[in-house]
Amino acid sequence: MGIVRGTAERRTVPAGAGALVLDFTGAPNPDAPQWTVPPVTPGTCGPVAADFEQWNILRKLAATAGWSL
Structure with missing residues (x-):
């Protein structure tokens, strides 16, 4: 998934990928x-x-599977 272009706004797909369109x-x-x-x-x-x-x-499920909680 990447940048959707060609609309009035730039949007990213998914929305969490805002850093892809910012120039740092x-x-x-x-x-x-x-x-x-x-x-x-x-x-x-x-x-x-x-x-x-x-x-x-x-x-309880995690403890049963051996996870240390």
Whole structure:
């Protein structure tokens, strides 16, 4: 999989391959476009009920297979 070209935007396939289209070999381009964006205040998602039963099953399976946990 590689870079998809020929569209209005460059996209990478898969999306995690962004480094393939970035050029880190030269100096930064001071003429590159700049955008003004509103500030962001990070926050939590609130309480989340966790269900670890599936993880406990995986842990037991790994221990049975000899993995040191």
